[in-house]
Amino acid sequence: MLKLYNTLSRKKEIFNPLSDNTVKMYSCGPTVYNFAHIGNMRTYIFMDILRRTLKFCGYKLKGVMNVTDVGHLLSDSDDGEDKMEVAARKQQKSVKEIADTYAKAFFEDLEKLNIEKPEIIAYATEHIKEMIEYVKELQKAGYAYEISDGIYFDTSKFKDYGKLSGIDIENQLAGARVEVNDEKRNSIDFALWKKADPNHIMQWESPWGMGYPGWHIECSAMSRKYLGMPFDIHTGGVDHIPIHHENEIAQNEALTKNKSVNFWMHGEFMLVDNGKMSKSLNNTYTISDLKEKGYSAMDFRYFCLNTHYRKKLNFTFDSMNFAKTSYRRLKEQLLLHKNSKAVTDKKVIEEYKEKFKNAVEDDLNIPLALGILWTMLKEEKSKDIYDTAIYFDKVLGLNLDKEESEEKPQTTLPQEITELAEKRKKAKAEKNFALADSLRNEIENKGYSIIDKPGCYEIIKK
Ligand code: AMP
Ligand code: ZN
Numbered sequence: 001m002l003k004l005y006n007t008l009s010r011k012k013e014i015f016n017p018l019s020d021n022t023v024k025m026y027s028c029g030p031t032v033y034n035f036a037h038i039g040n041m042r043t044y045i046f047m048d049i050l051r052r053t054l055k056f057c058g059y060k061l062k063g064v065m066n067v068t069d070v071g072h073l074l075s076d077s078d079d080g081e082d083k084m085e086v087a088a089r090k091q092q093k094s095v096k097e098i099a100d101t102y103a104k105a106f107f108e109d110l111e112k113l114n115i116e117k118p119e120i121i122a123y124a125t126e127h128i129k130e131m132i133e134y135v136k137e138l139q140k141a142g143y144a145y146e147i148s149d150g151i152y153f154d155t156s157k158f159k160d161y162g163k164l165s166g167i168d169i170e171n172q173l174a175g176a177r178v179e180v181n182d183e184k185r186n187s188i189d190f191a192l193w194k195k196a197d198p199n200h201i202m203q204w205e206s207p208w209g210m211g212y213p214g215w216h217i218e219c220s221a222m223s224r225k226y227l228g229m230p231f232d233i234h235t236g237g238v239d240h241i242p243i244h245h246e247n248e249i250a251q252n253e254a255l256t257k258n259k260s261v262n263f264w265m266h267g268e269f270m271l272v273d274n275g276k277m278s279k280s281l282n283n284t285y286t287i288s289d290l291k292e293k294g295y296s297a298m299d300f301r302y303f304c305l306n307t308h309y310r311k312k313l314n315f316t317f318d319s320m321n322f323a324k325t326s327y328r329r330l331k332e333q334l335l336l337h338k339n340s341k342a343v344t345d346k347k348v349i350e351e352y353k354e355k356f357k358n359a360v361e362d363d364l365n366i367p368l369a370l371g372i373l374w375t376m377l378k379e380e381k382s383k384d385i386y387d388t389a390i391y392f393d394k395v396l397g398l399n400l401d402k403e404e405s406e407e408k409p410q411t412t413l414p415q416e417i418t419e420l421a422e423k424r425k426k427a428k429a430e431k432n433f434a435l436a437d438s439l440r441n442e443i444e445n446k447g448y449s450i451i452d453k454p455g456c457y458e459i460i461k462k
Pocket of ligand 2 (some may be wrong): 028
């Protein structure tokens with residue numbers, strides 16, 4: 001029995017699809033104005049684990065992910081410029097070039113991380129017609145009003161506003177920051193459609209003149225188009241709960257008058273060195289940055305899987321090193337099982353399968369599922385154990401059936417470092433450990449770590 005934590009009810013609930021055997025799921029996708037960082041990727045690994053678990057439980061999937069290539073302003077609450085346009089100006093490229101570059105990089109990262117692409121990928125700029133239609137419907141139903149810079153949603157008309165995050169609207173209004181737009185009826189009203197000034201690059205004709213959509217309307221319009229309402233599951237990162245998803249609910253339910261999404265699920269944030277990732281701190285790593293430093297995408301996936309998706313995950317290079325070593329050890333153990341001629345009692349295998357299933361069905365308890373895998377690998381070596389691990393990998397997606405060499409990142413090390421490492425290897429072979437240690441120090445001082453392995457070594461950029 002699959003149980004999932006629903007942000008809406010703040011508890012684990014038994015999951016059943018709303019109709020037939022196909023789960024309809026919408027995932028907030030990237031805003032393609034920059035390379036996605038490892039925090040973003042944590043959220044998509046969570047989405048992937050959820051998708052794989054649903055399939056493991058026998059369901060079919062209809063998943064939609066949007067790509068935001070218009071409408072996401074610098075502040076989530078409709079202030080500032082469009083992120084895409086700022087990037088285009090800074091990089092002296094067209095908005096289309098920016099979107100193409102970063103969308104391509106994003107999907108390449110998904111592939112490297114073994115994240116299955118949802119069945120439907122929906123670009124915001126290709127759904128302007130649907131968004132305009134949606135805003136018209138909201139206006140007709142009395143939830144939208146026009147002011148000089150756009151069409152806004154009147155949150156005071158939607159009595160359930162705040163139900164996802166549990167915010168108290170009265171308090172929110174009382175303590176609201178200084179109003180940036182005094183034409184708005186309520187400070188938390190949000191833009192559905194913005195009127196464009198002539199130098200705004202992206203603009204479309206609409207019943208309200210030339211303009212562009214708000215960020216939130218895109219997800220409502222595209223989820224309704226592809227999944228209908230209500231649908232089963234909506235995912236995103238926790239930062240989307242208070243504004244973006246609250247606004248989606250308002251837009252949806254102003255029209256449906258009923259629950260529009262059955263399960264809202266959110267992945268917790270990734271921190272770096274216990275703090276926020278930010279450009280100014282120079283700690284927004286990408287999957288390519290990690291590769292440069294000697295960690296494969298699978299090392300990172302393994303790192304993420306060790307923490308439950310609803311817990312904060314602190315990224316440090318120490319913990320990443322640990323994950324990398326554990327993942328390699330896992331592969332080594334698997335190889336030993338693969339090459340064994342022995343058999344394991346069917347009952348023992350069934351017990352592991354049962355435990356594994358219970359763990360993943362308990363709100364995707366992947367850390368526990370990994371623990372069960374490790375315990376199983378400690379059994380006497382057998383091909384049956386190997387086959388069971390590969391079966392578990394349908395959920396884990398750790399490429400457990402691939403040989404390690406297929407995973408190894410291709411890093412180019414400076415010649416000086418490889419020479420020092422070779423000298424150290426020779427010194428060790430000659431049992432000159434003092435020299436070997438001083439060579440290790442030299443390598444460390446030059447910014448690399450050397451890890452000894454049976455019969456060989458590996459060098460990692462620190
Ligand atoms: P964005 O492209 O900014 O819309 O973000 C894409 C996804 O990544 C969203 O679902 C965010 O909630 C999520 N996200 C952003 N920052 C982090 C982080 N530090 N850790 C985990 N998820 C994040
Ligand atoms: Zn969204």
